[in-house]
Amino acid sequence: MDRTSCIALPIAACLGFAALALPAAVQAQTPVWEENFNGTSIDGNTWTFDVGTGCQIGICGWGNNELQYYTSRPENARVENGNLVIEARRETFEGSPFTSARLKTEGRVHFKYGTLEARIKTPEAGNGLWPAYWMLGAIGVWPDRGEIDIMEIGHVDGIAAGMANRRVGGAVHWNYGGGHASHGDFADFPGNLHDDYRTYRMTWDPDFIRVTVDGLQYFEMAISDIEGASLHEFHAPHFLLLNLAVGGTYTGISNPNGVTAPLPGRMLVDWIRLYQDHPDSELQLGGDSAVPAGRFGVYSEQGGLAGALDFGSDADLFVWNNLAPISAAPFEGNEAMAFRASAGQWFGLGILTDYRNMSAYAGGALKFHMRTTTPSTFKIGINTSFGDSWVDFTAGGPNYGLVRDGQWHQVTIPFSAFYDLDLHAVKQMFMVVADPPAQDVELVIDNVYYQSP
Ligand SMILES: [Ca+2]
Ligand SMILES: [Ca+2]
Known part of the structure; x- marks a missing residue:
């Protein structure tokens, strides 16, 4: 101005x-x-x-x-x-x-x-x-x-x-x-x-x-x-x-x-x-098109969802840095986000969509399955009209259900754990960013969804 x-x-x-x-x-x-x-x-x-x-x-x-x-x-x-x-x-x-x-x-x-x-x-x-x-x-x-x-x-x-x-x-x-x-x-x-x-x-x-x-x-x-x-x-x-x-x-x-x-x-x-x-x-x-309560599939193949992103139509998965696709068995369905990150560089990805009114999910949680052994600090984020909001996963901090043992674990992050999250206007529904790992690591994520209360 x-x-x-x-x-x-x-x-x-x-x-x-x-x-x-x-x-x-x-x-x-x-x-x-x-x-x-x-x-x-x-x-x-x-x-x-x-x-x-x-x-x-x-x-x-x-x-x-x-x-x-x-x-x-x-x-x-x-x-x-x-x-x-x-x-x-x-x-x-x-x-x-x-x-x-x-x-x-x-x-x-x-x-x-x-x-x-x-x-x-x-x-x-x-x-x-x-x-x-x-x-x-x-x-x-x-x-x-x-x-x-x-x-x-x-x-x-x-x-x-x-x-x-x-x-x-x-x-x-x-x-x-x-x-x-x-x-x-x-x-x-x-x-x-x-x-x-x-x-x-x-x-x-x-x-x-x-x-x-x-x-x-x-x-x-x-x-x-x-x-x-x-x-x-x-x-x-x-x-x-x-x-x-x-x-x-x-x-x-x-x-x-x-x-x-x-x-x-x-x-x-x-x-x-x-x-x-x-x-x-x-x-x-946007306010007229609030996604109904229930389970909203961000990257999920389960049935009975209240709605889901349609990749290639209204959503895209962006690899931002240092993630090479690998083949790995999905947790459910036919697909999973499976990547290898090289030592020494940060890595990250994001799922971008048009603004979604997820206000019915306030008080609920972001849920996903993850399989990794990386000891590095990483963070899971959501981008809304307020900007980026992140939850850190550090070696000694809250893990929200994740165990870094290379096995599938369900991670549940309450939306209340994200600072200044505006669920009325969500643009990047799921983001991962990590510090440079000391050695090559693999990361498999599947069944990502929003759960209303
Ligand atoms: Ca008036
Ligand atoms: Ca899947």
């Missing part, structure tokens, strides 16, 4: 940004998706969290030198009086001077094209609060995935102009020629944005992305020159994010004492509605 201009682009790609057009009128129609925050808690079928400082995924300060620690605690994010409340606080937490929250619909609500309206009351931003309502592409890594910043408030230039609480900006980021390209626009609202709820409307079709606040257009981007300007990112599904950052490059404030905005600061979201009528629009709702 930075505001570098389109200098990385050819002139032709930039020209489109200045073209004027009237905001598309929204026809009276029924939303294809809406979130009204009417319940008593944040709906895990729609929302998940980014937690921490970003350091755990290698982007400390979330890539923007943000000062807060994001949590999923109700102190920082909750549903109250029909609103989502995101609250930034000045409090020392895990070494950070502020806390706040960042929610996203990754793995739950992805869409392409449409009119997205949201009724939001932002906090007094100046100086140092940075409310943001934005989207990331569902596929790939940044900037290849694309980013659409629908609303950001609190920019350093607005602070300098005495407009911190009136200036609202939008921006887009993408990959152009292997580098990061971006374009941003802003406008100054006639009054303080935080004085009341405002309706932010994004219209996104194959030709333009435009954003208005209470009818005032402040962002426009022409996206029809897909090949020439390398704009594929904006013709693919994105998911929503809502966060309230404290400090950071956008605000130009890197010292906690420079944050003078009233705290706690709260961003209230009354509702979000998506309308779609373009024939190429898409909407993917």
Whole structure:
């Protein structure tokens, strides 16, 4: 979310940004998706969290030198009086001077094209609060995935102009020629944005992305020159994010004492509605496709499963390093994952699928049969919308049923043993990574499944 201009682009790609057009009128129609925050808690079928400082995924300060620690605690994010409340606080937490929250619909609500309206009351931003309502592409890594910043408030230039609480900006980021390209626009609202709820409307079709606040257009981007300007990112599904950052490059404030905005600061979201009528629009709702409880086969040939991955269709087994296939008798059925790892190199594999909603398996366990003699430390992991989560198998630690004697043993790891596991959106259902073994080792794994309680 930075505001570098389109200098990385050819002139032709930039020209489109200045073209004027009237905001598309929204026809009276029924939303294809809406979130009204009417319940008593944040709906895990729609929302998940980014937690921490970003350091755990290698982007400390979330890539923007943000000062807060994001949590999923109700102190920082909750549903109250029909609103989502995101609250930034000045409090020392895990070494950070502020806390706040960042929610996203990754793995739950992805869409392409449409009119997205949201009724939001932002906090007094100046100086140092940075409310943001934005989207990331569902596929790939940044900037290849694309980013659409629908609303950001609190920019350093607005602070300098005495407009911190009136200036609202939008921006887009993408990959152009292997580098990061971006374009941003802003406008100054006639009054303080935080004085009341405002309706932010994004219209996104194959030709333009435009954003208005209470009818005032402040962002426009022409996206029809897909090949020439390398704009594929904006013709693919994105998911929503809502966060309230404290400090950071956008605000130009890197010292906690420079944050003078009233705290706690709260961003209230009354509702979000998506309308779609373009024939190429898409909407993917993960929450509607929760895998039923029971046994879900990740790599299993047993009968009576509630569901199973279909390799070659919706799942792939990836060998990441140092695993050569060997022939070995399976534990069950006709196939097993059987490999030899050479001494001196780490080894690993992963089973990747589309996001699966495994929320019915919370409180259950990952189960598999394993046969090995390796004495090395290894770890078993699951990747969810929260990122990677691992359970270590060390020589002296918990073994969850594994004995390293070269015989088949069933391993049962309760999902509660995985730190920060988001079973609503599971992407890599089973991963193995090991330290370099001192000598060649064999590893046979079979009958991998998720068991609900
Ligand atoms: Ca509401
Ligand atoms: Ca098998």
